[in-house]
Amino acid sequence: xxxxxxxxxxxxxxxxxxxxxxxxxxxxxxxxxxxxxxxxxxxxxxxxxxxxxxxxxxxxxxxxxxxxxxxxxxxxxxxxxxxxxxxxxxxxxxxxxxxxxxxxxxxxxxxxxxxxxxxxxxxxxxxxxxxxxxxxxxxxxxxxxxxxxxxxxxxxxxxxxxxxxxxxxxxxxxxxxxxxxxxxxxxxxxxxxxxxxxxxxxxxxxxxxxxxxxxxxxxxxxxxxxxxxxxxxxxxxxxxxxxxxxxxxxxxxxxxxxxxxxx
Amino acid sequence: xxxxxxxxxxxxxxxxxxxxxxxxxxxxxxxxxxxxxxxxxxxxxxxxxxxxxxxxxxxxxxxxxxxxxxxxxxxxxxxxxxxxxxxxxxxxxxxxxxxxxxxxxxxxxxxxxxxxxxxxxxxxxxxxxxxxxxxxxxxxxxxxxxxxxxxxxxxxxxxxxxxxxxxxxxxxxxxxxxxxxxxxxxxxxxxxxxxxxxxxxxxxxxxxxxxxxxxxxxxxxxxxxxxxxxxxxxxxxxxxxxxxxxxxxxxxxxxxxxxxxxxxxxxxxxxxxxxxxxxxxxxxxxxxxxxxxxxxxxxxxxxxxxxxxxxxxxxxxxxxxxxxxxxxxxxxxxxxxxxxxxxxxxxxxxxxxxxxxxxxxxxxxxxxxxxxxxxxxxxxxxxxxxxx
Numbered sequence: 001x002x003x004x005x006x007x008x009x010x011x012x013x014x015x016x017x018x019x020x021x022x023x024x025x026x027x028x029x030x031x032x033x034x035x036x037x038x039x040x041x042x043x044x045x046x047x048x049x050x051x052x053x054x055x056x057x058x059x060x061x062x063x064x065x066x067x068x069x070x071x072x073x074x075x076x077x078x079x080x081x082x083x084x085x086x087x088x089x090x091x092x093x094x095x096x097x098x099x100x101x102x103x104x105x106x107x108x109x110x111x112x113x114x115x116x117x118x119x120x121x122x123x124x125x126x127x128x129x130x131x132x133x134x135x136x137x138x139x140x141x142x143x144x145x146x147x148x149x150x151x152x153x154x155x156x157x158x159x160x161x162x163x164x165x166x167x168x169x170x171x172x173x174x175x176x177x178x179x180x181x182x183x184x185x186x187x188x189x190x191x192x193x194x195x196x197x198x199x200x201x202x203x204x205x206x207x208x209x210x211x212x213x214x215x216x217x218x219x220x221x222x223x224x225x226x227x228x229x230x231x232x233x234x235x236x237x238x239x240x241x242x243x244x245x246x247x248x249x250x251x252x253x254x255x256x257x258x259x260x261x262x263x
Numbered sequence: 264x265x266x267x268x269x270x271x272x273x274x275x276x277x278x279x280x281x282x283x284x285x286x287x288x289x290x291x292x293x294x295x296x297x298x299x300x301x302x303x304x305x306x307x308x309x310x311x312x313x314x315x316x317x318x319x320x321x322x323x324x325x326x327x328x329x330x331x332x333x334x335x336x337x338x339x340x341x342x343x344x345x346x347x348x349x350x351x352x353x354x355x356x357x358x359x360x361x362x363x364x365x366x367x368x369x370x371x372x373x374x375x376x377x378x379x380x381x382x383x384x385x386x387x388x389x390x391x392x393x394x395x396x397x398x399x400x401x402x403x404x405x406x407x408x409x410x411x412x413x414x415x416x417x418x419x420x421x422x423x424x425x426x427x428x429x430x431x432x433x434x435x436x437x438x439x440x441x442x443x444x445x446x447x448x449x450x451x452x453x454x455x456x457x458x459x460x461x462x463x464x465x466x467x468x469x470x471x472x473x474x475x476x477x478x479x480x481x482x483x484x485x486x487x488x489x490x491x492x493x494x495x496x497x498x499x500x501x502x503x504x505x506x507x508x509x510x511x512x513x514x515x516x517x518x519x520x521x522x523x524x525x526x527x528x529x530x531x532x533x534x535x536x537x538x539x540x541x542x543x544x545x546x547x548x549x550x551x552x553x554x555x556x557x558x559x560x561x562x563x564x565x566x567x568x569x570x571x572x573x574x575x576x577x578x579x580x581x582x583x584x585x586x587x588x589x590x591x592x593x594x595x596x597x598x599x600x601x602x603x604x605x606x607x608x609x610x611x612x613x614x615x616x617x618x619x620x621x622x623x624x625x626x627x628x629x630x631x632x633x634x635x636x637x638x639x640x641x642x643x644x645x646x647x648x649x650x651x
Contacts, residue, residue, distance in 0.1 A: 017431070019266070020379050033266050034433030054386040055427045064437050081390075089425070208383035 006233040010074065010110075011259045013251040014194070014244040015050035016040040024249025037068040044255060046074040046110055048194075048242045053078040053115070056094070057101035066104060074110040076143070076192070076240060077102060083133065085117045091129075095136045102140075110240050111141040111166060111192060118177065122150035134163055143168050143192040146179040160186035169232065171224065172196040173203045183228040185235035193232070195254065197245035213247040216254045218261070225261050266432045267376045268385040269500060271415035272355070272392065272404040275424040277369025278308035281347045282337055284401045293334040297324045298515070300338070307339040311424055341367060347400070354395055358388050361500045363412075369404070372412050374500040386429055393427070410435065413448060413496035420446050435494025440467030447491055454481065454488075466492050509605035510548070512536045519558040519596035526587070526597060533602045534583050535648050538576040539635055541604065547572030548604035551579060553586035556599040565589035572608045576634075576648055577627050579604075 017036045021027050027039055040047060057077060066075075082094050102109065114133065120126055134142060144160065145168035146152070160167050166187040171194070172178060185191050196203075197214025205211060216224075232239055241258065243251035274280050278296045283289045293312035298304035304324040309331075316331035328334065344367035351371060355362050361374035375385050382388050389406040397403050407418035409430040417439060418428035430438045444450065444458055447466055457480050463469050469477075470492035477485035490496065512533040520526065530553075541548055549572045556562040567582040567589070583602065591597070637646045 015384070018379070018384060032433070033431060050384075051386055051429055054390050055429050060437075060441075061429075061431070061434070064434055065431070086394075208387050209379075209381065 006230065007236050007238055009229065009233060009239040009241055009262055010044075010046040011241045011255045011262065012044040012046040012048065012243075013040075013246065013255050014048040014242045015246060016047050017051075018246055018249070020247070021249040021252065024253075026249040026252040034068070037065065040252075041069050041073050043252065044259075045072070046076065046240050046242075048076040048078065048113065048244075050078060053081050053084075056080050056082065056097055059101050059104050062101065063104045066108060069108075071108075073108060074240070075105055075108055076110045076113050076242070077105065079112055079114045079133075084115060084120070087129075091133075092136075095133070099137075099140075109141065111143045111190060112137060113143050113145060113168070113192070115145045115168075116147055118147040120146075121148045122153070122156070134165055138163075141187075141190060142166065143187075143190070145170060145192075145194065149177050149179055152180055152182065157184055157186055164189065166190050166192045169193045169228065170196060171198070171228075173198050173200040175200065175203065181228065183231045185232060188235065189237045191232045191236040191239040193229070193239065193241040195241070195243045195245065197250075209247055212245045213250075214245045215250040216243075216245075216257070218257060221254065221258050221261055225258070229262070265376060267374060267410050269409055269412055269415050270373045270375055270385060270389045270392070271407045271409075271412070271419050272351075272371040272373070272389075272396075273406075273419045273423065274351075274369030274402050274404045276308055276310055276314075277347075277367065278339060278344055279310045280369065280402055281344055282340075283310075285343070289335060289337070293318075293331050295324070295327050295331065295334045295336045296339050297327065297336055298338055299324075299336055309334075347402070350400060351396060351402070354399070355392060358382055358392070361502050363500045363502060369402075371404075372415065372500045389427070411494060411496035412498055412500065413491055414438065414494045416448050417442065417446050436470065439492065439494050440465065440470060442466050444469060449487065449491065451484075454484065457481070509603055509607075510537055510540050510544075511601065511603050512540075513599065513601040515599040516597065519598050521594075521596045526591075526600070527584075529600060530583050530587060530602070531580060531648050533600060534579045535576055535634075537602055537604055538574055538579050538631065539638065541574035542631070542635060544607075545610045546607040547574050547610050548579075549606035549608065550604065551582040551586060552603040552605070553583060553590055554601040554603070555587075555590045555597055556601075557593060558596045558598055563590050563592075572606070574610060575627065576631055580648070 017033050022029060022031050027036060031039065057080065080094065080098055082089055083091055083098065143166035157167060164187045167182070167184055169181060169183055169191065170179065171181055195216065197212050199211065199214040202210035202213050243255045245251050245254065279294050282294065282296060293316065294310040295306055295313050295318060296308040297306045306318060306320055306322045306324060306327045308320065309318040309327070313331045313334050318327045318330050318334070324336065328336070348364055348367050352362055352364055355371055355373050359373050359375050359378055363372040364370065375382070375388050378388070379385070385408050389408055393404055393406050405419050405423045405426055407415045407422070407428040407430070409415040409418055410432045414430050414435045418430050421442065422428045442465060444455065444463065444466055458469065461480070469488060474485060474489050477488050481488055514529050514533060549570065550566055550568050552564055552566045554562055554564040565586045567585040569578060569582060573579060634646050
């Protein structure tokens with residue numbers, strides 16, 4: 001990959017349909033949920049779909065959603081929790097349903113995000129499971145976000161590189177067992193960044209509203225840009241960056257700030 | 264207009280789920296919950312496997328056993344299901360006071376509109392609740408999220424027995440359109456029959472008809488059908504305090520009976536318990552409803568009204584006997600009696616200014632007060648109102 005040019009980077013947020021973003025000023029007052037995606041797409045070219053983690057993705061729901069976005073708008077879809085955090089059902093059936101449900105999105109799919117829980121450690125059974133999962137999604141662009149430090153090893157990165165699977169770079173509170181912030185590019189076609197905020201107390205609270213309650217300052221984002229984003233941009237064809245600190249509309253505010261910095 | 268966020272939690276086959284938690288060995292075979300030792304007991308609930316074999320709620324137990332010979336049968340324990348529901352409501356109340364529950368059936372609606380600042384996005388609340396219920400009670404609910412109760416209920420029906428469904432605001436019509444009419448709540452068998460005659464198969468078929476077109480075959484129900492087929496439902500989630508209060512007393516006969524003496528005696532017992540309960544609440548009831556269930560599973564309800572309200576056993580007895588006369592028209596044995604009093608007004612502590620109670624009335628009131636104190640001290644066997 002060329003090292004002397006910076007690839008384009010698309011900035012967006014994790015989810016877009018938050019009623020508190022109306023109170024927070026990102027959406028105009030009285031905006032209703034069906035109008036949100038269209039308004040969101042005026043500010044950002046990409047969004048991460050959060051709701052696909054909560055429920056199995058369904059083709060009819062996806063079809064209804066994408067008509068509200070421009071044709072060149074991109075989506076990153078989280079893998080459903082029944083395949084990552086709550087593996088109680090037959091995963092082969094679940095993955096088949098997921099693939100089927102995602103079909104209408106194929107042309108606008110930036111990546112499938114496999115977000116693994118902190119309890120998913122580097123063990124033989126988990127490695128086998130992840131390998132099966134990646135095999136069954138081999139024809140999709142896939143990004144993997146580890147939450148446990150045990151996966152931070154060269155053999156893992158080499159395997160991802162061989163499979164052309166993106167390793168997600170995360171900005172999160174610095175905590176002992178949490179996967180660190182690494183600007184390693186395992187897929188030269190795409191890098192994937194997620195900003196979770198740096199609220200250490202909130203992260204440990206178990207309350208989502210506290211966990212993602214953080215606003216990055218311009219200085220923090222400028223520093224991040226210099227330290228991580230630039231190196232990432234020299235190693236890939238394209239990059240996507242999402243802000244997950246959705247509380248009080250801090251995510252779209254920070255995403256706009258980063259757009260300015262990157263520009 | 265504020266978009267509402269209503270979560271519907273539904274524990275499929277609630278009685279079965281509770282029984283299986285109490286006795287995990289019941290998971291090994293299909294399960295039917297029905298009164299075991301009464302002839303022609305009706306099925307109260309059944310597991311999915313029994314349902315697949317053809318067992319249905321309200322079916323005679325003998326027939327149910329023939330449909331599913333490998334099924335295990337246990338008697339219903341209503342108080343246990345009530346207790347389980349209370350536990351669930353307690354968990355749900357942490358997130359919102361607006362919780363509407365069904366009658367020991369594992370259905371809960373909760374309105375979480377405006378709670379995002381405290382608890383985050385509604386899907387996260389639903390997911391957390393499901394996880395919490397599973398961990399703490401072992402019950403695994405289906406959950407759905409929608410802008411109306413009606414759509415949330417349909418969404419739960421779509422995914423049950425396992426799963427979840429989020430219907431986005433504004434997607435109600437598109438979500439409902441392809442679904443079969445059988446999933447739309449509140450349709451009566453006679454309406455289903457008319458719809459079949461008109462070749463209406465899906466909810467979308469129904470939604471294509473105008474109000475005027477629906478008016479012809481469905482008359483008063485046309486308005487409901489018009490709105491429901493479009494996913495429109497403005498009914499609020501009613502918490503316990505909002506639901507119209509009522510008092511209920513019930514009795515199931517050990518053996519189905521046609522013996523008028525036995526039925527009258529039982530009714531008097533229920534009346535006395537009801538009167539006592541009203542007096543404790545310091546409430547007068549303006550309506551008494553009697554529900555008779557016959558041996559063949561059919562039931563009928565009739566009411567009797569008292570304009571000013573009453574908590575008097577003697578008056579309640581008159582109302583109950585009137586309702587019984589109105590309800591008991593078939594020559595079939597009776598399985599159970601349910602007495603409901605509602606339309607409450609508070610009993611005034613003041614004496615009436617001009618209308619003086621008759622001596623007999625005063626005497627009756629004294630008798631009841633004495634009976635209540637004997638009852639409190641010696642229990643229900645202590646004293647009873649005599650029959651004719």
